[in-house]
Amino acid sequence: MSEPPKNTAKIEIRSLRKSFGSNEVLKNISLDVAKGGVVALIGPSGSGKSTLLRCINLLVVPDGGSVRVGDTSFQFGEGAKLPDVKTLAKFRTTTGMVFQHFNLFPHMTTLQNVMEGPVTVRRMAKADAEKLARAQLAKVGLAEKADQYPATLSGGQKQRVAIARALAMEPDVMLFDEATSALDPELVGEVLAVMQRLASEGMTMVIVTHEIAFAREVADRLIFMRDGVVVEEGPARQVIDNPQEAATRAFLSHFHRTGALPPANAAP
Amino acid sequence: MYQWDFGILWSYRWLFLNGLGVTVGFTVVIVVLGLVFGLFGAFGSLSRFKAVRLLALTFIEAFRCTPILVQLIWFYYALPILAGVEMTPITASALALSLYGGSFYSEIIRGGIISIDKGQSEAGAALGMTPGQSMRRIVLPQAIKRMIPALMNQSIIQFKNTSLVSVLAVPDLVYQSQVAAHDSYRPLETYTAVAVAYAAILIPLTILVRRGEKRLAVSE
Numbered sequence: 405m406s407e408p409p410k411n412t413a414k415i416e417i418r419s420l421r422k423s424f425g426s427n428e429v430l431k432n433i434s435l436d437v438a439k440g441g442v443v444a445l446i447g448p449s450g451s452g453k454s455t456l457l458r459c460i461n462l463l464v465v466p467d468g469g470s471v472r473v474g475d476t477s478f479q480f481g482e483g484a485k486l487p488d489v490k491t492l493a494k495f496r497t498t499t500g501m502v503f504q505h506f507n508l509f510p511h512m513t514t515l516q517n518v519m520e521g522p523v524t525v526r527r528m529a530k531a532d533a534e535k536l537a538r539a540q541l542a543k544v545g546l547a548e549k550a551d552q553y554p555a556t557l558s559g560g561q562k563q564r565v566a567i568a569r570a571l572a573m574e575p576d577v578m579l580f581d582e583a584t585s586a587l588d589p590e591l592v593g594e595v596l597a598v599m600q601r602l603a604s605e606g607m608t609m610v611i612v613t614h615e616i617a618f619a620r621e622v623a624d625r626l627i628f629m630r631d632g633v634v635v636e637e638g639p640a641r642q643v644i645d646n647p648q649e650a651a652t653r654a655f656l657s658h659f660h661r662t663g664a665l666p667p668a669n670a671a672p
Numbered sequence: 673m674y675q676w677d678f679g680i681l682w683s684y685r686w687l688f689l690n691g692l693g694v695t696v697g698f699t700v701v702i703v704v705l706g707l708v709f710g711l712f713g714a715f716g717s718l719s720r721f722k723a724v725r726l727l728a729l730t731f732i733e734a735f736r737c738t739p740i741l742v743q744l745i746w747f748y749y750a751l752p753i754l755a756g757v758e759m760t761p762i763t764a765s766a767l768a769l770s771l772y773g774g775s776f777y778s779e780i781i782r783g784g785i786i787s788i789d790k791g792q793s794e795a796g797a798a799l800g801m802t803p804g805q806s807m808r809r810i811v812l813p814q815a816i817k818r819m820i821p822a823l824m825n826q827s828i829i830q831f832k833n834t835s836l837v838s839v840l841a842v843p844d845l846v847y848q849s850q851v852a853a854h855d856s857y858r859p860l861e862t863y864t865a866v867a868v869a870y871a872a873i874l875i876p877l878t879i880l881v882r883r884g885e886k887r888l889a890v891s892e
Contacts, residue, residue, distance in 0.1 A: 461798060463794055463798060489802050490802060492797075493797070493800050493802045493805075496800040497799070500798070501798035503791060503794070503795065503798075505791055507789075507795035509795070509814075510814065511813050511814050520809065520810075521799040521801075524805055524809050525800040525801055525805070526800075566795075569799070570799070
């Protein structure tokens with residue numbers, strides 16, 4: 405299952421294929437993310453970008469190709485044995501994920517949400533996990549919300565808790581699946597600010613987003629997908645400011661590409 | 673005009689109390705056993721393996737779609753011949769009622785589990801939980817809250833269903849009242865008193881369940 409990394413890339417995806425029924429969502433996708441790199445995945449809905457992201461932590465199991473994160477790699481397709489649930493679970497401890505709809509655990513307080521991974525998965529002592537969780541909550545500016553339930557928080561606060569929950573596992577890479585798409589416009593900024601700081605601290609990140617200005621500012625590479633293939637990729641600024649493909653140009657014409665990021669009012 | 677005389681029942685009070693004890697004890701046993709069967713049925717019907725799913729669904733539908741009275745008689749008269757094991761009326765009726773209740777509990781538990789948003793178990797999986805861990809820590813605590821009113825309702829029905837065990841001569845409240853009715857020649861008073869006894873136990877329980885449902889609606 406494990407093999408030493410062949411190059412410096414933290415995430416390496418080769419010839420990835422995935423179909424849902426007769427619908428081929430990913431057609432031979434390859435992708436490298438350098439250690440500490442930030443890659444933005446953009447594209448119209450149905451382009452396969454969310455599926456690709458979910459293949460990185462194997463929430464979606466690919467039909468073919470290979471996925472490597474750090475030292476762990478998996479092969480899929482003819483003759484390849486599907487990884488068992490224990491292997492999958494262990495692998496996912498190294499990849500944090502943030503969802504469009506937050507998916508916080510409603511029956512737990514904010515603090516318990518963030519402690520849940522360390523306690524249940526990493527078998528950390530409650531006291532240590534609490535210390536870690538409080539530190540993560542403070543980092544996203546929500547230390548004082550520790551004892552509240554998710555239902556009492558705003559969307560932006562929920563998403564920051566979700567980020568803290570993922571970070572509490574101390575993952576090697578962070579995956580963001582349209583983390584700001586479900587937020588009211590005035591709450592987008594506080595979440596982007598947290599993500600931006602995480603990127604500047606050297607976290608390896610893959611971000612599915614519709615925030616083109618944010619991608620331009622924070623991502624070092626940008627990948628434009630359509631219909632399950634990578635249409636164009638390159639340095640984020642270069643692709644956004646000067647797209648080479650007609651499809652990329654057409655897609656980007658729907659967005660303001662530059663300008664200030666949304667203000668991060670509530671961020672620390 | 674019939675002359676009611678409830679006073680005559682007083683001399684049968686120990687018989688009634690005995691019967692009531694059997695009825696309540698029986699209910700406790702079949703609710704607990706039924707919940708165990710229900711858990712197996714629910715997880716079986718949600719299994720990754722098709723054979724297990726099929727087995728669980730067959731069990732659930734077989735018991736949901738035949739009358740409990742037929743099951744009771746079948747378990748007492750037919751099953752011992754087929755399986756070659758002797759069963760007392762109490763064992764046979766406890767088994768039949770538990771399995772019957774279990775098939776309904778299964779559907780309630782299964783419904784509660786699948787009512788929880790898929791994003792919840794995905795978030796658990798993304799943290800590195802095994803499916804078992806995410807079921808225990810994330811899905812079940814939320815699902816159980818939703819199941820409780822329906823489980824309570826089904827248990828109330830189970831309580832009433834125990835009255836059927838009198839056909840196998842299990843000495844429950846109904847059976848003992850038959851004895852009292854034959855002895856006293858006062859079936860009208862006897863059966864009226866029995867009906868009142870069931871209602872006196874079930875009406876407070878029903879109110880309790882309704883309150884629980886309201887509290888649940890508020891907390892969601």
